[in-house]
Amino acid sequence: MKxxxxxxxxxxxxxxAGCPDPASNNAPGGGNAAKNASDGNRxxxxxxxVNANVNADQTVSPVAANKEDKTVVVVVFDDASGKRMILAxxxxxxxxxxxxxxxxxxxxxxxxxxxxxxxxxxxxxxxxPMEGVDLDFSNIPAGGSQQGRTGKIRDTxxxxxxxxxxxxxxxxxxxxxxxDPEIIINRDR
Numbered sequence: 001m002k003x004x005x006x007x008x009x010x011x012x013x014x015x016x017a018g019c020p021d022p023a024s025n026n027a028p029g030g031g032n033a034a035k036n037a038s039d040g041n042r043x044x045x046x047x048x049x050v051n052a053n054v055n056a057d058q059t060v061s062p063v064a065a066n067k068e069d070k071t072v073v074v075v076v077f078d079d080a081s082g083k084r085m086i087l088a089x090x091x092x093x094x095x096x097x098x099x100x101x102x103x104x105x106x107x108x109x110x111x112x113x114x115x116x117x118x119x120x121x122x123x124x125x126x127x128x129p130m131e132g133v134d135l136d137f138s139n140i141p142a143g144g145s146q147q148g149r150t151g152k153i154r155d156t157x158x159x160x161x162x163x164x165x166x167x168x169x170x171x172x173x174x175x176x177x178x179x180d181p182e183i184i185i186n187r188d189r
Contacts, residue, residue, distance in 0.1 A: 069101060069102045070093055070095060070104070071103075071104045072088055072089070072090065072093060072103060072106070073089050073106045073108065075088075075089070075108045076107075076108070076109050076110060076111055076168055077110035077111065084173070084177075086166050086179040087179075088179055088181040091179075092183075093183045094183070095184070095185055097153045097157060097159075097186065097187045098187065102150050102151060103149065103183070104147065104149050105148050105149070105150075106146075107145060107148075108144075108145045109140040109143065109145065113142055113170050114139060115139070115169070115170060116138065116139060116171050117137070117168065118136075118140065118166065118169075119136050119137075119165075120135040120148075120164055121165055123163055123164060124161070124162055124182075126158065126160060126161075128154075129153055129154055129185050130151055130157075131150070131151025132151035135150065158187070159186055161182050162185060163180050166178060
């Protein structure tokens with residue numbers, strides 16, 4: 001049985017998890033300007049129709065997360081024209097070093113083919129701001145999902161923007177074009 005409502009629910013949870021808490025609206029660098037910039041990015045990711053097939057027997061069980069962890073949902077899907085796409089929601093996310101925040105990634109394979117590999121790695125000149133290794137997901141079945149978590153923000157990570165790449169290999173057919181979302185590290189607060 002297909003559950004077309006599962007994927008929009010996962011994306012909605014990821015967008016909610018990526019929202020700053022109300023207390024940060026009064027913090028330097030927070031407030032309405034940051035919120036409006038962040039909201040603009042969310043709107044662009046919501047315009048993509050990803051209501052595709054998710055098997056009923058596939059579940060994503062929540063990772064035991066602390067309240068400061070942020071969630072990013074990565075979805076691989078075919079768009080209306082059949083082109084393979086990758087969506088990361090949110091595609092821009094703020095983390096605070098003072099809170100020891102970590103990133104939880106939930107990868108959803110919404111294709112009819114197995115994802116033999118999906119790699120998330122920091123590619124910018126600033127390097128990897130997170131403790132732990134880059135995330136590799138493998139053999140995600142059609143309609144399935146996997147999740148992984150980074151370590152906390154490195155003590156040596158400077159404030160600023162960190163681009164990361166999401167790239168995949170598919171068992172059959174072409175692989176989607178790699179995606180390059182970012183996280184923004186703030187050291188204050």
